[in-house]
Amino acid sequence: MTSVDDLIARLQELHRQTKSTPLFNPVFQLSLDLSRxxxxxxxxxxxLTALVDELECESLRSRAxxxxxxxxxxxxxxxxxxxGxxxxxxxxAAFRKRWENPLLHAVFTAHPTFLLEPEQHAQVAAAASHGSDLTCHAGGAERPAITLQFEHERAMRAIANAQDARDRIVGNVLRRAKDAFPAEWDGLEPEPVRFATWVGYDMDGRTDIKWFTSIGFRLAEKAQRLARYTAQLEGVDDSHDLVPELRAATAYAQERAKDFQSDLTDPAALTVAANRLTAADPRRLLTLKDTIARLEADARDSDDTDRAIGLKTLAAAMRSDGLGMGWIHFRVNAKQLHNAIRRRVDPSGEIDLASKGAMSHLRRAIEDIEPLRSNFAALAIESSTAIRQFLAxxxxxxxxxxxxxxxxxxxxCEEPATMLSALYFAKLFGIEDKVDISPLFETETALEHGGRFVDELLAEDAYQAYAKARGRVAIQTGFSDAGRFVGQxxxxLAIERLQGRLAExxxxxxxxxCxxxxxxxxxxSMGRGAHPAGMEDRLTWPLSPWAKRRFMRSGIRLEPEVSFQGGDGYLKFATPELAFATLTxxxxxxxxEADPDAPTDPFYRRTDLSLDFYRAVKEHQRDHLESRTYSRAITAFGLGLLNSTGSRVSRRQSDLSADREMSLRQIRAIPHNAILQQLGYPVNIIAGIGSAAEGNYxxxxxxxxxxxRGRQIIRLVRASNALASIKTVAAYGELFNSAYWASRTYRGTENNISxxxxxxxxxxxKDDRNGVFRRLASRLRSDALKLHRLLDxxxxxAPRDDREHVRRVIGAAQAVRLALLQHMFIKAVSIPAFSRANDISRDDVIxxxxxxxxxxALAQLRRAFPVHFPRIGDFDLDEPTDYPESGDAGYAALRAEFIDPIERAYGLTLRISTAIANEFGAHG
Structure with missing residues (x-):
């Protein structure tokens, strides 16, 4: 078995045995073959490294x-x-309405999904961009440190390509307008797409982003965007009188960005940087209104069509992005806001923010606000995370x-009082006219009570006045935690109902x-709400035609916004070709948009069936979530099956007993979903669909x-089920089967590892994991049988032609990894005993x-078995010694025999993790 084709052939051969032996596990048997x-x-x-190279390459081709x-x-x-x-x-008028209101807001977020090494990312993007075969290089290169700076640079690169793609669309729109409406076209102000980012501004669950980090990023974005505006204008007309002004503004922004790149915790350093930024300077540019007006006027007066279109395209970009690479999103947690508002209006802690009294108290506080001035010193000394974000x-x-x-x-955000708290701080610092406060509905509680929340919030006079002044009501619906705790x-469906309730x-x-x-x-990924069947499904899964029609029929203009998350999302903008294809x-x-006159989808008319279906799937998902079996299986390997994919790293427990008792709520949504992929079964997508249909197929x-909508649900389920393998779930449990290890050498075979x-x-x-995986596999199998009856x-x-091939490739990858894990286990228990150090024993290391x-484990083993230590020859003493009699023998041989193979095997398992995630199309 020297190639992936050999592994697939062997796996197919083994699969045939399941007809006569239903409990036979082909994936685990293949891993045993390899292990032997x-x-x-x-x-x-x-x-095995050669096999992993091939599997990794195959997965990159699949991803492209x-x-x-x-x-x-x-x-x-x-x-x-x-x-066209x-x-x-x-x-x-119709043309103008179509292109002057954004079709979509695209947000480039830094979720920890930077799975691919930069070279792999480039390879996949190039292959997809040009329809070419992907040329694989030897894998296993050292992964770069995924820092916040790395994520920000990657986000800016993706946004830059997106901006160029939007410019190309705007150019096409303007050219078409000039041809079709020559007397009116110069009044057109196209804005097909807006861009935003929260990379460097998202404080939910983070303490490592300093306030000056966010200011520094915003200044760097301003400098980058001004440089791009300047280059764009030079490309249209390098003698334009705005070129020197934009160059000067760019240089000024670059200087200020450099001021805020260093650590500004020292008051003296902050004083210098802040005073430079706030001082009057002829190069300082705070608004583009006059610049846009001048560009538009020059375009109207130009006899050169290409020049006029180029100037208007630049003006459109400025109108969309302002003085940055896009809009920015700050994010805080509701608890952070609660702590902040109590300090201001309820220092004694007597008010329950969920009560009617709290709302009355906040109403009065908002009415009585006298806006306060603030400066960078106030920002520097502020200890409250939430208040600090408003000051920033x-x-x-x-x-x-x-x-x-x-x-x-x-x-x-689960209480309307939280939104009034945010409004209070926006008004306190005089920025309520420029800040869109948006509650996130993602937890089960938030979705269940979201309708009440929306009703109460929008009935508040203070919020109504604020929303009318802003011209919009903003909400955020999340598919990560919701998909984990409720099922995708x-x-x-719950989010859809909440969106419909917002319209009402x-x-x-x-x-x-508004x-x-x-x-x-x-x-x-499918586990985070990205429908894989095509761009239409991807866009209408989170905001369905049914929900959109609720707004259309009420005459409410929609501004849909979606996120492109981390390294996975940025692939869609990794090259000019991909970015333009995405926006096209x-x-x-x-x-x-949606057709307001479309007939009602029967899914919403037959609520006797659809509501029961929804509730049954939700209950099934909840049963898994609350099950000790499911929790223990998902956390059986901690987070060790996953690569580090972001700067916000999920912390592992240092206490071994805590590892064994790890709760699913200690794992964020993306790692949770990623573990499901790696174990072979996307429970949060598939589970419960079959059981919900039982007796009524x-x-x-x-x-x-x-x-x-029903067909869309089934397309998602089929896509996920096509990659799922319950046999793989069961195979991981066999690693912890005492009987397997006791029987492996029973017939006198493999005496070398007996x-x-x-x-x-x-x-x-006494290990519980074998039983846990067996119980989980049994539950999944019972549900899957019912799912197959429904799908029949x-x-x-659109049946996949390559379905079985992809399943076999994943199965082969899983078998190789199981063989590597067995190798690691064997090496671990073969290491000689060592004395307990730092309360860590050999059993702890195992x-x-x-x-x-x-x-x-490796750190403890290297401490126990050092290779480098003081030697007799290091000392120049007059007195002779006969001890030690032997040479300076260390533990180099032991390391080479046991410790280094564990490290190398683990590195290969993580590369297989990448390959499996690629076959699923995303990390987590």
Whole structure:
């Protein structure tokens, strides 16, 4: 078995045995075949490395093909032509309405999904961009440190490509307008897409982002955007009289950005930086209003069509982005706001923020506010995270960009009083006219009570006045935690109902003239709400036609917003071709629109079936979440199956007993979903769908087939189920099966590892993980049988030709990793005993290996078995010694035999993790 094809052939052969032996596990048997060859010396870690290289390359090709299928066509010229159909219009008013209101807001977030090494990221993007085969290089390169700075640089690179793609769309729109409406076109102000980012501004769950980090990023973004504006104008007309002004403004912004790149905790350093930023300077540019007006006027007066279109395209970019690479989103947690507001209006802590009394108290506080001035010193000494964010926004609006609105996202926002608290601080610092406060609905409680929340909030006079002044009501609906705690399908349906309720509440409370800005923070994986079947499904899964029609029928303008999360999301903007393809698909699909006269989807009409289906799936998902079996299985390896993919790292427990009792709530949504991928079964997508149909397959199947929303649900489930393997889940449990290790050498085979296998058998007698995985696999199998019955009555709209091949590739990858894990276990129990040090024993180290805390285990082993230590020859003493009699023998041989192979094998398992995630299309 020297190639992946060999592994697949062997796996197919083994699968045939399941007909006669239902409990037979082909994946684990293949891993045993490989393990025996490895332990006997017939194969080596070099041999497995070659297999991992091939698996990794295969997965990168698969990722590029998925990207091409999602976005295609990808060629620039092809998308120029594709865009043509969206440019048709009978009159200028309709054309203007179509292109002057953003089709979408795209937010570039820094979720920890930087799975691919930079070279791999570039390889996948290049292959998808040009339809070429992916040339793989030897993998296993050292992964770069994924710092906040790294994430920010990657976000800015993606946004830059997105801006260029938008400029290309705007140019096409303007050219079409000039041809079709020559007397009116110069009044057109296209704004097809807006961009934003929260990289460097998101404080939810983080303490490592200093206030001056955020200010520094915003200044760096300003400098970068001004440099791009300057280059763009020079490309249109390098003699334009605005060029020197933009160059000077760019240089000034670069100087100020440099001031804020250093540590400003020293008051003296801050004083210098702040005074430079706030001082009057002819080069300082705080608004682009006059610049845009001059560009528009020059375009109107120009006889050169290309020059006029170029100037208007630049003006459109400035109108969209302002003095930055895009809009910015600050984010805090509701608890942080609660702590802050108590300090201001309830220092004694007597008010319950969930009570009616709290609302009355906050109303009076907002009415009585006298706005306060603030400066950088006030920001520097502020200890409250929430207040510090409002102070930072105030300084940005005062001294960086006075025009561009800022979003304030509030995570875990479950009480209207939280929103009034945020409004209080916005008014306190005089920025309520430029800040859009947005509650995040993501937890089960928030979704369950979201309708009440919206009704109460929008009925508040203070909030109504604020929303009317801003011209929009902003909310955020999250698919990560919701998809974990409720299940992805129930979460999407609950979010949809909340969105529909928002439309009703806006109409009922006289806010129909405001826009509804709905930020759907789904990610790139199915487990985070990214529908894999195509761009139309990807855009309508989080904001369905049913929900959009509720706004259309109320005359409320929609401003849909989605996130492109981390390294996975940035792939869609990794090259000019991909960025333009992404925005062209958005322009074609027009996600802000829906047909208000479309007939009601039967999914929403037959609520006797659909509501029962929703509730049953949700209850099934909740049963898993609350089950000790599920929790223990998901945390059986801690987070050791996952690569580090972001600067916000999920901290592992240092206490071994705490590892064994780890709660799912200690793991963030993305790692949780990523572990499900790695174990082989996306529970939060698939589980419960079959059980919800039990006893009613025909009727429910008919409804789901007749309904557009139902077919969309089934497409998601089929896509996930195509990659799922319950046999793989069970295979991981066999690693902890004492009987397996005791029996492996029972017939006198593999005598060279008999002692290690016996030690493993003894060690695992009391381990619970084998039983846990078996119980989980049984539960999943029972539910899956019901799912298959349901799917049998619903025709497959687009069966995958490569389904079985992809499943076999994943199965082969899982088998290789299981063989590597067995190798690590065998090596771990074969290490000689050592004395307890720092309260860490040999058994503790073995347990660290079993939970894949390999870095910790290796550190302890290297401390116990040093290679470098003081030697006799290091000393120049007059007195002779006969001791020690032997040479300076250390533990180099022991390290080479046991410790180094564990490290190398673990590195290969993480590369397989990358390959499996690529087959799923995203990390987590």
């Amino acid at each position: 060859k490895l332990e006997s010396g017939e194969m080596s870690l070099d041999s 093909q998925q990207l091409d299928a999602l976005l295609g066509p990808v060629a620039l010229e092809a998308n120029d032509n594709a865009l 159909a969206s440019l048709a219009a009978d009159d200028f 926004m105030a300084q940005i609006l005062a001294h960086v960009d006075s025009d561009t609105p800022i979003r304030m996202l509030v995570a875990e 399908v129930p979460a999407s 509440a806006m109409q009922e409370n006289g806010l129909g003239d 826009a509804a800005l709905i930020f759907n923070t789904h990610g790139e 698909r958005i322009a074609e699909l027009r996600p802000a 025909e009727e429910l199947g008919a409804l789901l087939q007749e309904s557009a 002692e290690a296998c016996e030690a493993l058998a003894d060690y695992l007698v 009555v619903i025709p497959d709209e 347990e660290m290996v079993f939970t894949l805390r390999i870095d910790d």
